[in-house]
Amino acid sequence: MFALIWYIPTTIIVLSFVYGIPSLYSVIRNLxxxxxxxxxxxxxxxxxxxxxxxxxxxxxxxxxxxxxxxxxxxxxxxxxxxxxxxxxxxxxxxxxxxxxxxxxxxxxxxxxxxxxxxxxxxxxxxxxxxxxxxxxxxxxxxxxxxxxxxxxxxxxxxxxxxxxxxxxxxxxxxxxxxxxxxxxxxxxxxxxxxxxxxxxxxxxxxxxxxxxxxxxxxxxxxxxxxxxxxxxxxxxxxxxxxxxxxxxxxxxxxxxxxxxxxxxxxxxxxxxxxxxxxxxxxxxxxxxxxxxxxxxLRCRTKIALVMAYLQPIALMAPFISLLIVSLSLFVEIPSITITIAKIELVSISLAPIYIIINGYRDKVVVLAPLNWIFQGIIALIALIPIRIPWLRTSSRSFIDVSSIHQITLRQ
CATH class of the missing domain: 3.90.550.10 (Spore Coat Polysaccharide Biosynthesis Protein SpsA; Chain A)
Known part of the structure; x- marks a missing residue:
């Protein structure tokens, strides 16, 4: 029974791989x-x-x-x-x-x-x-x-x-x-x-x-x-x-x-x-x-939209993967779950390479994988039925329009 619990995080990580396929295809074909x-x-x-x-x-x-x-x-x-x-x-x-x-x-x-x-x-x-x-x-x-x-x-x-x-x-x-x-x-x-x-x-x-x-x-x-x-x-x-x-x-x-x-x-x-x-x-x-x-909606349409709106669940994968790899040091976890968790962490670690290739040279790029893990935590919070007072973005940075091209990647 306890072993069945690991099917849930395994499924979430696999879902993130499913989303990764269109992204990889997008890069290869320059979609x-x-x-x-x-x-x-x-x-x-x-x-x-x-x-x-x-x-x-x-x-x-x-x-x-x-x-x-x-x-x-x-x-x-x-x-x-x-x-x-x-x-x-x-x-x-x-x-x-x-x-x-x-x-x-x-x-x-x-x-x-x-x-x-x-x-x-x-x-x-x-x-x-x-x-x-x-x-x-x-x-x-x-x-x-x-x-x-x-x-x-x-x-x-x-x-x-x-x-x-x-x-x-x-x-x-x-x-x-x-x-x-x-x-x-x-x-x-x-x-x-x-x-x-x-x-x-x-x-x-x-x-x-x-x-x-x-x-x-x-x-x-x-x-x-x-x-x-x-x-x-x-x-x-x-x-x-x-x-x-x-x-x-x-x-x-x-x-x-x-x-x-x-x-x-x-x-x-x-x-x-x-x-x-x-x-x-x-x-x-x-x-x-x-x-x-x-x-x-037609069945095919529903499947397509479900895929689109399931993204917050897939975003949990980096955080869940880090949690699994850390827990594996102390508890027994199915090897397949540990393997795909490691693959997930390696993939997000390599993702900044694409950003650097496309012209973004700021050192903050090394923090991107940590940011995606943090977003996984936020996605988990979004699932919790608690009321958060006024979710509007109440505090924004000011932008210097004259310097925009200095930080924009090649389009």
Missing amino acids: KEQVWIKIENNKNPNNPETSLVAILLPFYREDRESIRRTFQSIARQKYPKDNLDIFIILENNDIETYNIVKESIGILTDVGFKTTIFINKGSRRGKAHAMNNLLKNISGRYDVVIVLDAGDTIYDDRYIYKVSKLIKNGYSIVGTKVYRISNSVIGKLSYIDTMLWYNVGLPGLTKLIRVPLVSGEGLALSMEFLNMIGGFPEVLAEDAYLSIKAYQYGRRIALLDSIVYEGAPSTLSSYVKQRVRWYRGSLQCLKDVVIKYRKV
Whole structure:
């Protein structure tokens, strides 16, 4: 009976190997070149067929620098002013953020962008709920909706033109690369994670499940699709949930080869809360695929989505492997379990080689395997049904846009 217990960690480690296969295939076949859609910058966005776009900025308890950085990023966009409206969504009790917005809004209005402050009435029920309250008032007026968080910096000044073009060409959702960066150790490790995800993990997973996962920052959607699904899913990870809705309605998701930069968590506590929110959000998606959508989705679709949302479980493998190897010094553990645990630890130890080959020379890269073991602990915490007060990333680093290229790997 006791020996059967080891089947659980063995299965989790094997699951991590299953995820490793698409990533390895992604590197060998250079899948990032196939998955990420490139749109040349030599097109003129000022044409009569340009879409009507609404940018949604859901802010809550934000700092001045993050708000100004997002406003400045939008102000640099080359898109017809008459075809773009900006909606800043605030909570009715968030007076400090309101005052910062009023103080900084000239960054947008001085260059001719139409900007509206929308106050979400009632008690706060999350980002998606606040955006849905706004959509009730504007759903018939726009073709494209773009969502940006405070602190997001769009590097491509024709980003809005590119996402609107993809949606006009038949895509319902457009995602982009979101690199979380800063000069702190946490920020550099976050950057390594996001670089590997967008250039290796996501391309491999996309080829496997056919419908890619998208991030909530720099997310663009067709208004027609949002109306069809009843607005943004009011769940913990509304961005991850959108892949379920795309599958359900047979809609296409595009991955645009463009970059949004976001300040990485600046404190360990903020970093842990961010990851717990991500992992719990994925597990909620997993639960709904298996239970809520079991009669709606085809069997192959359900298997593909289960594979996508099982990632938090697979992320536990490095920590579990270290635990098994350590325990093997004191207790008897099946040899097969010890063997695959050692293989797991060797594989994550070698993974930084890919990062170094691709141009990242910072010494912090040697800490990446330890970070992945730590994330395994966070994934285990995410499984525990305890309430963690407000899982939003409450503390972010400031980014120096002028130095971005100094830390970005070859794309």
